[in-house]
Amino acid sequence: MSQFADRLLAVLRAPTAESFPALAAILVDEGFRRIEVTLSGAGGIDAIRSIRESAPDDVVVGAGSVTTVAQVHxxxxxxxxFVVSPHTDQAVVRAATALGLEVYPGAFTPTEVCAAWAAGVTAVKLFPAGRLGIGYLRDIRAPLPNIPLIPTGGIGLEDIGDWLDAGARAVGLGSVVQGDYHRTRDDAGLRARAALAVRNASR
Known part of the structure; x- marks a missing residue:
């Protein structure tokens, strides 16, 4: 897995996951290698299974918006x-760790970031990152340089390189790449946005 490809986390979110396998196939074709299927809509578990069965071996598929131990299993x-949560839930972290899954819980403040990291997680999702700004990431990384952070939420395609330069381990990209694909099935538009994201992450 190339270094820049693993610095992008595609976050798939829609009322239903019907479009996710086709969406993921295009993202993978353009260079994404880490796909998060959120469980906030219907059909997420089936979409994870479908994407995992059809994607190349170097593609990592995980679940997002995980809030219960049952969802982890x-x-x-x-x-x-891997599993991603909007917050840090100790029971979710323990369950995922016990199953050998990577865990990216959400955190907002330095105290929350440190608490999540102390729980033994893989990385911490800085959320919502867009409202906090790149300067906030730099401020947190100054005293906490060894905690891998994945800013997610409100990151523009043109800003990917700046977030990575500021010390992000990876960036989570949702609607900015996905767009309205679940309604439009606009393959060309999705492909163009995905290609731009990969280029900006590799600069």
Whole structure:
């Protein structure tokens, strides 16, 4: 897995996950290698299974918006390799760790970031990053340089390189790449946005 490809986390979110396998196939074709299927809509577990079965071996598929231990077990059974939460839930972290999954819990403040890291997670999702700004990431990394942070939420395609330069381990990209694909099935538009994201991450 190339270094820049693993610095992008595609966050798939829609009312239903019906479009996710096709969406993921295009993202993978353009260079994404880490796909998060959120469980906030219907059909997420089935989408994880479908994407995992069809994607190349170097593509890592996980579950997002995970808030319960039951979801952790369902995601693992479907083939997920990681779980992402909007917050830090100790029970979710313990369950995922016990199953050998990577865990990216959400945190907002330095205290929350440190608490999440102390729980033994893989990386911490800085959320919502867009409202905090790149300067906030730099401020947190100054005293906490060894905690890998994945800013997510409100990151523009043109800003990817700046977030990575500021010390992000990876960036989470949702609607800025996905757009309205679940409604339009606009393959060309999705492909163009995905290609731009990969180029900006590799600069």
């Amino acid at each position: 369902e995601a693992s059974s479907a083939g997920a390799s």
